[in-house]
Each structure stands twice: as C-alpha cells, then as structure tokens.
Amino acid sequence: MQKFNTLKSIPAYLPIVNIDTDMIIPKQFLKTIKRTGLGKNLFFEMRYDDQGKEIRDFILNQNPFNNSKILIAGKNFGCGSSREHAPWALLDFGITCVISSSFADIFYSNCFKNGILPIVLEEEKIKELSEYANRKEEISVDLNKNKIVYGNNEIKFDVDKFKKKCLLEGLDDIALSLKKSEKIKNFEKDLKNQKPWIFND
C-alpha cells in the first residue's frame, strides 16, 4: 500500500449528501477482476452523458478539479454497498483524501486499506474549506500532525492511532495480523474444545 504523509491540492467540492457507492462506481464496472483502471469510471453517471461524453457542469470534468487529490463532499459519504471498487476508483482517479462531516462505516475502513485518508470535520469547517475549492486555492493535509492548513488557518482532525500508523508507514494489515499467529492458534485450540461444532469436520 502507498504511504500517506502530506498532501497539497486544490480541493474539489461536491455538495451532495448521501453519496452512495453506486454513485461513486456503478455496478457495470464491478465485473473487473483487477483493482486498477477504475478512475475513468469514477462518478460515471454524473460525469458522462448517454453518449459517453463528459458533462461540462460536473466538477471533476473541469480544470483544475480534474487533477484534485482532495474531495470535499456532503455528509454520509460512501453509504450503501461494501464494494472496495469505490476507494479503488477514487485512488485511480488520483483522489487520496476525502473530507466530509460523516462517512459510512464500511467505506471508511476500506479507504485506510488503500492509502486514502478520510477526514471527518464539522459542517461549518467543511463550508470554510469549500471556499478554497470555489476560489481554486490549494489546501494542504498533514497526517503526521493531524492538521489541514488553508491560507493562514489550520484545523486539527482526529484519526485512529493504529489506522494512522498503517497509513503513514503503508503497512500491510495481513502481515501484521499474521505476526499474531500464536494467539490465533491458541484461540482455535480453545474453540475446538468449547465449540466443536464450529469447525464442521
């Protein structure tokens, strides 16, 4: 996984609430057996018309937002399906930080597995940051210091310590868990004694 440290970009602002994972990446693109190549289909139905041409009004079709690395969006971002194709599509497009006043649980945890930082801020702060999108000015995110710097201001944000460490170091979750193999083995041994029916053999 790619490490996340600091990020500087003009943010793109999508003021829609309840952006679901069907909107982020519709089902016809879930047939892939790869993780890559989904960026061109990100927000497909809002981004292209019936003929497959880019819709000019859509924010990510406009310069400089087509190069934004930070997306600011309405509350409950990423609700709906568990598809990891949603963070894969964002990542492939180049977005590695999403800022909203709330995220759906599964999407939120999927982000961290892919080097994307989801940041939760109060609505008021979101409005402030969205002004930078409107004015096409850069903001910067510093994960190490848990802060966003914009103009002469800064906002602190919270992030789980363990998740932060994984992002900063680009750690592979599975390798970390496999270090606890002994504990898993012991658990399984007890389980076999206490609940023999679980193992189905």
Place this chain on the structure above:
Amino acid sequence: MPNTLYDKIWNDHLVDLQDDGTALLFVDRHLVHEVTSPQAFEGLRNSNRKVRHPNLTLAVADHNVPTTDRSKGISDKESKIQVETLEANCKEFGIKLFGMNDKRQGIVHVTGPEQGFTQPGTVIVCGDSHTATHGAFGSLAFGIGTSEVEHVLATQTLVQKKAKNFRVNVNGKLPLGVTSKDVILQIIGKIGTAGGTGCVIEYAGDLIRSLSVEQRMTICNMTIEGGARAGLIAPDEKIFKYLKDRPMSPKDKDWDKAMEYWKNLKTDEGAKFDKEIDLQAEEILPMITWGTSPQDVITIDEKVPNPQNEKDEDRKNSLERSLNYMGLKPNMAAKDIKIDKVFIGSCTNGRIEDLREAAKILKDKKIAAHVHAMVVPGSGLVKEQAEQEGLDKIFVNSGFEWREPGCSMCLAMNADKLKPQERCASTSNRNFEGRQGRGGRTHLVSPGMAAAAAISGNLDDVRKYQN
C-alpha cells in the same frame, strides 16, 4: 456487569486486544461471491498465502448469473470471466462452491441460512453489505471490503474496533397487510440512513419475537440501509427449529452442546445501550419509498413531499434532486405513481414466505397490461419449494415471469435492468440513483405491495386486495 448480546459475541471472539481498542476478532463463517473476491484471491497468490480454514468458507456465484435459461452459460463476457474466476479460485484454494447449475445455488444470504452454515453466536462476514441478514440468527454478521476478505481468507480473523450498542424495540401487533419490510422501512425513515453509523443494532420487543425467521431476516438485512453494519436478534426456539437437520447444522452430540450455548445468547437484564428507540407496531402502515435514499419513506396513503416546506437548505436541495431524478411532482399522491415494472426477489425479499405473500395477492388476478413483472427466487431450493406449492403457476397465470435464482435486478449486474426513466416497484433494498439500471426509478415495497402494484399498474394499497 450486564452485557448486551453484541458485547457477548464480541468478547467470545477476541483473539487479541491492543491498548488502543483495536481488536483481532475470530471469524467463524466466511461467505464468498464472485464480485468482491477475485482481487482478494489474487492478493493471496501474490503473497504466497493460503486460505487458513477452507471449511469455514462457503462460496456461491449470485450477482452476475443470468436468471433466464442457463444451459448456454453466461453470454456477457465479463460476467462469465468473473464467475469462472470464482470457480477457479475455489478449486485452487479448496473452498466449497455451489456452482451456477447446483440447485443449492442462490443469493449468498439466502443460501447460508438454508444450508445451516449460518448459526447463532457466530461471527459471519462476507464481501457484501447485506451480510447483516444473518443477524436474524443471533450472529454478529457484517459486510466487509475486498482487502478484508483477503485478510479473513489468510488469517480467519479481522481487525475491528468495537461499535456502539443501539436497541430498537418494536412492540404490539402489526395491522393486516403490514409486514416486516414495512417495519424496517419505517425504522430507516425514523433514524435516517446514517442513524446507525458506528453502531450494532439489536432488534427487540414482542413484535420482533412474534416474527418468523424469514421475516426477521428481512429486518436485519436492511440494517445497513440505516447505516449500522450489523443488526441482530436474540435466537429463540423458532431459530433452533429452523436450523435443526439443515445440511451444515451441528449434528448429534454437537447439536446438544451447541443448543446449550445458543440458549444463553441474549442481552442481560439492565445492560446498557448507547442509543435506544421504540416503535409501536399498530402505528406502522404499508410503506413505499418515493425518493433515491431508503430513508425517503411515506405510507401508501401519503403524498410525496414538497421541497418548499423544507427550511434546511441542504435537505431542500436533496429533495429537489431526488424528485427530479424520480420524475415526480411535489405533493403527488403515492397511489398516483404509475409503474412500468415489478421485481420480486433479492436477499431482502426472495425467500419462500415472501413468494407466498405475493402469490396470495396475485391468485386468480391478472397484472395490468402495461406492466412487466418478474419473480426471481432467492435460491434454487426456494424455487423448487415454490414450484412444489404451485406458486410458480399463480405467478405465471397472473402475467409474471418466473426466473432462475440470483441477485438479478436488485443491482442489475446481469441482464435484468431498468431502462432510463422506467419505474419499478421492487422488493429489493436500495433505491439509489441508477441502482436498477441507468436512469431507472425504484420504489421499495414489500412483496404484497409489489403484487398489488403489478395488478393496479400504479403503487397501491395491498389491503385493497386482501381477503
């Protein structure tokens, strides 16, 4: 200290707990389907890892499979590759798979319970948000992403943080024609699609206890639409009776031992909940969704909302966007909404009791001439059971198409989808923009309400057709 059912299952599965609250949780049951697993198996191969417990894993292809004649295989090239990839992966890693032509094949959340793979007190995961369905058995069941699927395959564990406890109490008796689908739509309408974020919901109260196992599954299934990852109900005699003698249920001495454990799976008196709400069953009516979020619910007697009445600017914009997408006018009566299609099926409402409920309404009736309607049973076994009961004939005689099992038009990954602007009364779980096909318009309803809509040609009150 008194514990909730969720606390108990959680504590019972802790392999490791770090100081910061990050836990490693043992996973008893892992369901796998073709859409969210290929990249996980690929990851295992790339890192030279094995599946830790192939026999705690069960796979079935459901999202991409055609619901029409399967003798010629899958015509869509990409769908075919995905299903074949699942087959190859299961073979390589030694995982049991119900193939497309196996009668046990079906939607993963219908198949798991049917086989007795789903059991009380277990932790069940699947790369699918509707895994919450299995919570009806008193298990902690939730959807995960593909990276987590890979993690479970490799370690049989998952890195988790504990969620909050949220209890939803429903007491009383449901009025005639009102079902568990209406109950869960009402709950989502009340708490909103983010109302359960960060929580596990326990459903309790005498109405919940009076529901059948399948009706409970409908409620737990849509818990994710209220933002909670998992919903659960304490197991009781109905659950034990359902599981007895299923192919993968515990047998003989194991059954007795399991029963001893299962019987104690309930929330202790005085256990603390972070959130709690109460609903009275008598006040719940047949529901429909009018908009593009499952929280956009009204009763069949009500009118579509008017954005002008909204003071909150965000909410107003969101209402306008939904009405515009749905092609509806403010203040329009629910019953004036004309429909083009009807879909009965999905992991929410594709089980035998759902089909019986719809067939009861459709018996000796014809659907409206302009309506195209189909039934997609939740599994091959549901289909077989329905055919034994003659339900297929009732559906076909009324004008419905009788299809092969799968996810079908719930998410339209196969050939079953809405055309732009087509409007559907659907027993599925999501009415998001484009969910059932680009530009398609979805109204979520119960199976009985879907049948009533098919007959009338517009959204209608199921009670009108009840004897």
